[in-house]
Amino acid sequence: MSYDFKKVEKKWQEKWEKEGTFNAKDDYTLPKWYGLIEFPYPSGQGLHVGHPRSYTALDIIARKKRMQGYNVLYPIGFDAFGLPAENYAIKNHIHPRITTENNIKHFKEQLKSIGFSFDWSREVNTTDPKYYKWTQWIFIQLYKHGLAYKATMPINFCTGCKVGLANEEVVNGVCERCGSPVVQKEKSQWMLRITKYAQRLIDDLDDVDFLDKIKAQQINWIGRSEGAEVNFKLEGLDESLKVYTTRPDTIFGATYMVIAPEHKLIEKYKDKITNIDEVEDYKKKAALKSDFERSELNKEKTGVEIRGIKVINPLTNEKIPVWISDYVLSTYGTGAIMAVPAHDDRDFEFATKFNLPIKQVVAPKFFDEKNPPREGVENTKRHVVCDIIKHPTEDKYLVLSHNDRNWKNLVMGGIEKGETPIEAAVREMTEETGYYDTKNVYQINATTFDEFYADHKKVNRKIIQECVVIELNSLDKKEISEEEAKLSERVWIDKDKLYDYINIESQKFQIDMYFNNKAYCDLNNSVSINSDFLTGIDSSDAKNKAIDYIEEHKLGERKVNYKLRDWVFSRQRYWGEPIPMVYCEDCGWNPIPEEELPLVLPDIEDYEPGENGESPLAKQTEWIKTKCPCCGKDARRETDTMPQWAGSSWYFLRYMDPHNDKELASKEALKYWSPVDWYNGGMEHTTLHLLYSRFWHKFLYDIGVVPTKEPYQKRTSHGMILGGNGEKMSKSKGNVINPDDIVDEFGADSFRVYEMFMGPFDQTAPWSMESIRGCSKFLDRVWNLKDMVVDGDEFSPKFEKMMHKAIKKVSSDIEEMKFNTAVATFMTMVNEFYKEKQINKAEYKVFLQLLNPFAPHMTEELFKELGEEKDISQTPWPTYDESKTIDDEIEIPVQINGKVKTTIKILKDEEECVVKDKVRENETIKSLIKDKIVVKEIYVKGKIFNIVVK
């Protein structure tokens, strides 16, 4: 009799639904476990095969936790506000509420057909006024605590959707959803002050168990940097230009300043600027560039010098010019920078293009690990120069190859008193090589710093090594001393072999700098040079010393900056939560009284956004009219709505007490269920949803609403499922798999088992129709096992070890989300049972219990067929005996020189000497070592025996 999955799965799904089998209990004395998956957006396409990967994984964990005695909350709901329903409405004139209702209905059927153990009694829907009442309530609390504010500022405006977007919704300068170009537009927007929480959003990651890559991405996104704000005085004016820098140690190398096109300095000193027309023209052009153009056109730097204004570098007291350029962002730091072209790639590029001076103030530090500087010996300094000597006619460079030691280096030597590096370089060249006829000699920004203990002189040495390029005019030579000639050979090396030929690190660096003209930006392993009181100090220390100096002399202050911006919270759209704010001519913006919540979204016919990107609600003149909550005069409602991220920023709290109409959830429920024990979702939500919801949660914690600082104790992430061709599933590629078809053809259990078996849970995996057939075959074999069942209340000796091992393996694999190897364990077990053509009742029961979270329908049915009264989901999770997972007799490999030659059988606790005897008696080993000398024997207990022979 073959397995009729359609009948069986339907039967159990109906029973679970009718009895509410998996509903969480309101008994707060039980140990709890709260598992969460990201609730879906009910799109018209229906469920994607990616959804069940995450849902099945946590379903398995939830089912196991229930069997282990936990009161489990595994809820589901729908994140149903959002653009697709609204765009669909604009096209087809069907109210988004209708579309959403239909889609949700479809989603529910699909979800139920896969047999997830969700608590459907707690289903939430973000578009339900009973739900968004509390979304609005949270907004009002944010407003009351100064975290929501209205600001007119340039926002990202999608030319396609006609809507303002958060930075997070702009990808490569185009709209994340529709792909249209995004431009900047001035608009009055509601903003949320997430930046106030930036530091806590980083710090509190220490207390939670998130995958490292998730933490790293969040920290990266928040983008903390440490540095200083420094004031550069404007020459002849009582005003300073404030800049932000993370490298105050390079301030001696600041040779010009740059301000963003939007910087207010220009407006203020219009009259002083002698080329104001040129500057304003540049400003105008920059303003016209869209985000897309700004990021796309980042190849060539542009800019204009602001003539008539100079600033004073407060450390060098030099007068330096100010430029305007759009490579400086108005929205980060102070919108102005000090440019240090020698040590910043962008400044270097700009300075090179506009011929601005480049001054090296940081040198790489080379450290001889074999001869580190010692304590208590004399410190000596040497100032030397190194020559890059170019052949007059060929692309070759002169190198000295030493005869007495393995040194291959450029010509170098000490700079003598009163000599410039260039003079010294030429003198050294002539002394050591005889060449003197130069065409072109110049120094490059490639000075290095060496520090080591010089054994032959018993002193510590510090060497500053300048770098001079000499282009020879001819190979004419003077005599050189015999001594010099003996010391080394003079070799001409091809340009492309030079770097590898030289074996002195500092000179390799100089060669690299010479050929690949660039900025040197490394803060670590570097030293300040040409920097007055900072000279000789390690860069990371110099950075702090510089800030101390700046603060002492009132030139500026230490400052931390973040890349994270405040959250643009307004959308000029219909299908979202109305923002519960009212504007009155006299009182300004005020929230509506909380008793009036929810502020219900009015039913409308016309969903088109307004001309200027106004919300469709802006046309609802009757709805807009209201009274001021403060003075009672005529006032108007806010017509923008909230972004889709609003409803999902707190939904996990509502699940705890979803029908409460007094609070977003009761204190008791919040206390019992918080925090979410395990939250699984996609990596694509790491920087948006995850950060936003952590922010809201922290705010709710601050105002005493929730009991924990962090909403989620543990966060994991599933890999994407690709199409059969290894590409992302998409309609246009025709590689989309519909879950309904799979469930229809193979059944829910096969679908679940396959999605868990397809590969490591956190990695992407391509869909394979052949492989799911294999999983289906496996379940058929499980079904047919019932004809091999014999009596037995205990594990049979044959299978006892295997059963204990399997309980251990499956239990830990589930906790570690190694579902693929858990399924492999089941398959191996079934193969073993088939080999014996027998399985006893005790083994069969435990096998079904272990498999139940993966294949809940079939295992329930088989368990009942066995004559058990209870449902299998109501039985306790099997336990194992550690001592019974260890084999008494084991086979260990015997190696000779690390190569496996044979294996021997030993008892698990066999003494080393007994094992040794067994090895010695082994014929294979005997013959292999008979005319060799045994140098060493290594026995790792119960693992391996290795003989080292000569």
Next chain:
RNA sequence: GCCGUCGUGGCGGAAUUGGCAGACGCACAUGACUCAAAAUCAUGCGGGAAACCAUGUGGGUUCGAGUCCCACCGACGGCACCA
């Protein structure tokens, strides 16, 4: 450029964390059953005649390296003029 992940048979992937590389599945081959096919069951399956060679490449540490270290190459994901 920066951050992160990953390179193992024809394919998806295992490997107790430094100890028999290729578990388990797919595909393939052979056999049984069948008039036959499918399904099912059983057996085999990295390369090589063998010694041996094999975990992206080249070094290193170790009695022993897929696993650790260094340098490269390649793929994917995220960020990107953030000073």
